[in-house]
Amino acid sequence: MTQTIRPATPDDIPRLVDLLMLDSETRHSVDPILWKMADDAPAQIGKALTFALTAEQQPFRQLWQVADAGGQVTGVIHSMLLPVPPIYTGALGEPGLILPDSFAAPDAPDGTVEALLAAAEDALQDAGSQIILSSYVTGEDWRVAFENGGYDPLTLYLSRSDLGDQGMPTDVRLAKDGDVPGIVTRSAENRRVLFDIDPFWEIHPEADQRFSAWMQRSLILRDRDMMVLGSADDLEGYVIAQPVSRLHFSPAHDITGTGVIDDYYHPDLANPVTLENGVEGAGALLRAAEAIFADRGMGAAFVVCPAGWKSKIDLLEAAGYKTAMVWSIKR
Numbered sequence: 001m002t003q004t005i006r007p008a009t010p011d012d013i014p015r016l017v018d019l020l021m022l023d024s025e026t027r028h029s030v031d032p033i034l035w036k037m038a039d040d041a042p043a044q045i046g047k048a049l050t051f052a053l054t055a056e057q058q059p060f061r062q063l064w065q066v067a068d069a070g071g072q073v074t075g076v077i078h079s080m081l082l083p084v085p086p087i088y089t090g091a092l093g094e095p096g097l098i099l100p101d102s103f104a105a106p107d108a109p110d111g112t113v114e115a116l117l118a119a120a121e122d123a124l125q126d127a128g129s130q131i132i133l134s135s136y137v138t139g140e141d142w143r144v145a146f147e148n149g150g151y152d153p154l155t156l157y158l159s160r161s162d163l164g165d166q167g168m169p170t171d172v173r174l175a176k177d178g179d180v181p182g183i184v185t186r187s188a189e190n191r192r193v194l195f196d197i198d199p200f201w202e203i204h205p206e207a208d209q210r211f212s213a214w215m216q217r218s219l220i221l222r223d224r225d226m227m228v229l230g231s232a233d234d235l236e237g238y239v240i241a242q243p244v245s246r247l248h249f250s251p252a253h254d255i256t257g258t259g260v261i262d263d264y265y266h267p268d269l270a271n272p273v274t275l276e277n278g279v280e281g282a283g284a285l286l287r288a289a290e291a292i293f294a295d296r297g298m299g300a301a302f303v304v305c306p307a308g309w310k311s312k313i314d315l316l317e318a319a320g321y322k323t324a325m326v327w328s329i330k331r
Helices: 010-030 041-054 112-126 140-148 177-197 207-218 280-295 310-318
Strands: 003-007 062-069 072-081 096-098 132-136 152-160 172-174 225-229 237-243 258-265 300-306 322-330
Touching (some): 010 062, 041 062, 132 140, 177 207, 177 225, 225 280, 280 300
Parallel strands (some): 096 132, 258 300
Antiparallel strands (some): 003 062, 062 072, 132 322, 237 258
């Protein structure tokens, strides 16, 4: 039977809900705390698909494609054009991102995953993406397809679910207005390490000003906590504990109990290869973020870490974190 890859339509939604429920339940079985299922997961998937396939105004461009074997949908792939954070140049435009809520039915014809991947790459390139990223959580067929397709790990998302067990370090405090210049200085060091690891993170000429403005705004946002180590005039490091983005989780998952740590830096981590100066400061900031999450009733933490930042990975793994998702790049 001939199988074709085509854009999804609203008529496909009932079948896609079934496939995406299977996909979400697979993640849930791996880590039921991080990938907690929403009570109304099928309804949430259907709502998101209806909006994606019918709404004229979208916050970003997303693509849904299906594998169709004689009228039977056997697989789906979800991709999008990823907005570039304002502290990076985005010289090559918006990357294309293949999202983890992509799935092939267990009885799909051989080669379905590869066909979906090739079609998504073509569609993203047609939309203007010069760089394509993939995200992977579960599914050996997807892992192999990405690996064979020339994707190399770019960013790891490491998770831990036993939070706050070591308490709040006494030397970490909540950030104030006067700490913003020091945070910006340490952030600039962080960005230089990122760029040295991979030029994908090319720094925008106005990164400091843009990051400073965002830090000032973040101080008044009630859904996050900004914490620092050291005095304002000699700030050692900082960490921001905030709720996760829906970008990393399909609509089937309840994300209210998960926090993310992305903006996080201490000079202990300045060498991306080895932890030359120990981890006392960086470890204290990490424990502070975990304690804050626990106080907010969150059960899991997600930490964003470049795949090439070995010293940071070593710190996180020693603290009990395990890789839960991998973003890879095909240039």
